[in-house]
Amino acid sequence: MNKHQARNFVYRNARPLELARWKYLFEGGSREEVLTALASYQNDDGGFGHALEPDCWNPDSSPIQTWAAAEILREIGFEEKDHPIIQGILQYLSSGKDFDGHTWANTIATNNDAPHAPWWEYAPDAERSYNPTASLITFILKYAEPESKFFALACSLAEEAYHYFKAHFPMESVGNVSRFVRLYDYLKESETDTLINLIEFKALLQRQIQYVMTCDTARWTAEYVCKPSFFISSKSSDFYEENRELCEYECEFIENTQEPDGTWAITWSWADYAEEWSISKNWWKSDWIIKYLHYLREIR
Secondary structure: OOHHHHHHHHHHHOOHHHHHHHHHHHOOOOHHHHHHHHHOOEOOOOOEOOOOOOOEOOOOOEHHHHHHHHHHHHHOOOOOOOOHHHHHHHHHHHOOOOEOOOOEOOOOHHHHHOOEOHHHOOOOOOOOOOOOHHHHHHHHHHHOOOOOHHHHHHHHHHHHHHHHHHHOOOOOOHHHHHHHHHHHHHHHHOOOOOOOOHHHHHHHHHHHHHHHOOOOHHHOOOOOOOOHHHOOOOOOOOOOHHHHHHHHHHHHHHHHOOOOOOOOOOOOOOOOOHHHHHHHHHHHHHHHHHHHHHHHHHHO
């Protein structure tokens, strides 16, 4: 694997945000640079839009785009509760916008007014999804004031989400499953670890992960399939030992499938908006370079 080629691609093609993430994770760059770039995607209501998640170009705030921002904050280990980005996210989530009292919307109506992948098409009769709600709950539990009504709501939503997970076990949606893994990870490391039965949750998630994982590795090169890195980010994960062999295989897969330009194949595409997709695809390449090299560093 050629890390130098990967670096060159990022420096030549990445958005300022991905370049800042690369610098922070691999070159001792500043966290502030990441935050500055990330803030450019935040709207006045505190939510995020503007193709932060590159498969939807809607400038309006949405739960999915806001979840993407929260994941970047987690990636760089940023935990300053009073920072405007974090306070803005809490403002958006507590406003009631795109929230039905149980879950935040997976898609929003104005997605359909902007270039987007088919899976972000808004349909008013779509079935309930916990993508990204299960992860957004963890953000509230982490950053909201423990004595606030919003924190109490998040506690209630966490219990409700877990009941939903058990009632719909095993789930087919990889997106839903990965968000429930994030919920488990946070509850385990926080002071809210008594909200639900984490021993039972862990056992169910072990089975759930193996249910959705694509064990037919011949499909990995050409298809968008479920790999260990969707759920497991380091050896400290509670789900690493059960999936050690496949985690190691993914490391080998990453090392052996790099393209000559330093990238890895983007194995999905949009049905429409060919010009915009070509731009988003290039954005995704830098994102996947970062995620793959970070995964290698944590697992190897």
